[in-house]
Amino acid sequence: MQPSLPSNTSPVLPHPAPTGGTSTRRHDLDWLRVILFGLLIWFHLGVFTFWLFPDEEVPLSVLFVVDVMHQWRLAALFLISGMGTAFAFRRRDVKTFLNERLVRLGVPLLFATYVLLGGLLAPIETLWLLLVPFPGSDAMPYAHLWFLRNLLLYSVMLAPLFAYVRSNPESGPVRAARWTVDAGQGLALIAVPALILATSAVFTKPWHSGEVGMWWEFPHYFLFTLFGYLAIQTGAAWFERIEALRWWLLVTTLPLSMLWFSIKHDGPGGLMEGGWVAWGRDPFSVLTTGGTILQTLHAWMWCLLIFAWGARLLNRESRALSWLNEAVYPTYIMHFHITFPWMFIAAIFGMSWWTSTALGTPFVVAGVLACFVLFRRTAYLRPLVGLRGGRSEVEKIWPFTTTEDRGVRILLHLTTHAITGVALIVLMVLAVLTGFVDV
Structure with missing residues (x-):
């Protein structure tokens, strides 16, 4: 039982870039x-759908x-x-x-x-x-x-x-x-x-x-x-x-x-x-x-x-850089669980490679960023996708910042964990149905 993956796959997960040659962050x-x-998403989506070209003849x-x-x-x-x-x-x-x-x-x-x-x-x-x-x-x-x-x-x-x-x-x-x-x-x-x-x-x-x-x-x-x-x-x-x-x-x-x-x-x-x-x-x-x-x-x-x-x-x-930089880790981990469902969609609708790539790239980007938004707010699942911190970090983020009431915050924690858990189950089922994970 192994994931189905072409041989030239690759992820993207270097450590966050810290300070530069002096004390200034690079x-x-x-x-x-x-x-x-971002190029990785395009690369994997493009390479995995070469079969969409007529007779699988990839343009030079x-x-x-x-x-x-x-x-x-x-x-x-x-x-x-x-x-x-x-x-x-x-x-x-x-x-x-x-x-x-x-x-x-x-x-x-x-x-x-x-x-x-x-x-x-x-x-x-x-x-x-x-x-x-x-x-x-x-x-x-x-x-x-x-x-x-x-x-x-x-x-x-x-x-x-x-x-x-x-x-x-x-x-x-x-x-x-x-x-x-x-x-x-x-x-x-x-x-x-x-x-x-x-x-x-x-x-x-x-x-x-x-x-x-x-x-x-x-x-x-x-x-x-x-x-x-x-x-x-x-x-x-x-x-x-x-x-x-x-x-x-x-x-x-x-x-x-x-x-x-x-x-x-x-x-x-x-x-x-x-x-x-x-x-x-x-x-x-x-x-x-x-x-x-x-x-x-x-x-x-x-x-x-x-x-x-x-x-x-x-x-x-x-302003966007720190948010995007934090997103790299979990989105890298999850991006195949979004890519393979899109490949299935492209096949169902008979898309050309060009159409699939043009529509699929923003689809996968939106999907992995949605995963990041969920994991970022799920205190006890954050370490599983490489995010630092736990409850204290989560409570610095909306919607936790809208209230100081302990009971409401507990309810928010339970809700975010439930939503993220359901999303994970759905993505894992899709991974099996679309052939990414072989059971």
Whole structure:
């Protein structure tokens, strides 16, 4: 009994972006986090409904956008996660940090796996598949929440380094990060991380294709998380450098995407996906090494491009930003429970892909935001979807702010829990009826 999920699914859940290189909060990281999630909804809705095209022939323009986006959207989110972790660790010791990660990542992971995705129907099998390092996209019981699992594992793996760097702020990793930012007027910042990513991929890609954060993708995204953490250790220098490179990155990254796309689709099969040893090919060759270097450089340059223009245009506070930023966690967890019913609706009405995407995107956005509004007001369910605080936080929100009467507030709490509970049951039933969860 596993959720039905295509192999290139991905979630969006980096930590909230905290302060910037000094004491000023970097609002661009918060905005990027929100924007990337918005793109995630479009991406998943679009990819899962390719069958709506006549004869399932996807137009080249759509395929180009989807393929290129898939190379950097996850990488950028892990990069933001590493940055958020860097700030979170400044105020915590190792034990406190890991305990918080277990609550913020582990609790929603278990809740979604066992309740939202039906793992309680086969608890022993679900537990086993949770513990298997790489169960495969068809067997993983946590579906799109693999991001949470990976991020939790990365947090545990990197915690000793975080503690070491905090105790030794002039240590080797920090000096290396500063040198990478400063050397060659930005050339080292482009080349060094890309070569590190390529080295990892060269030695891991031949043996198995990448699957939603598994196999060669596991160390790949681990490195992006690490790079995000180290970027913050340079203070404001990392952001200043990439912002200065923004036009150069714009001019060079888009042609690089066209080269990457043409090689992916016209070159040898599996070159970008990995796992070519299973096809009887040599694990290492000039072709596979060159293709891997191109792929990692392409992903890294897109991340630099996004963060560069984000630093330039998005480092601005907004009244809506804090609300949207808080919404990312629960809406990420719930978005497939809205996406699959829409796919069912699109099929019933015989919509084209373009119509389904145009109407379905606002439908899913509205649905997940409605889920957030409910969970936000449901004191004892908030931690299950990654929201901080409990009753005291809820009572700062309407309609609780309209009364000081204890009896009325108790009635409001009971009402919000009942409404949210019913909504969860309806969504879980729909997940089964539409084929998202297989029972």
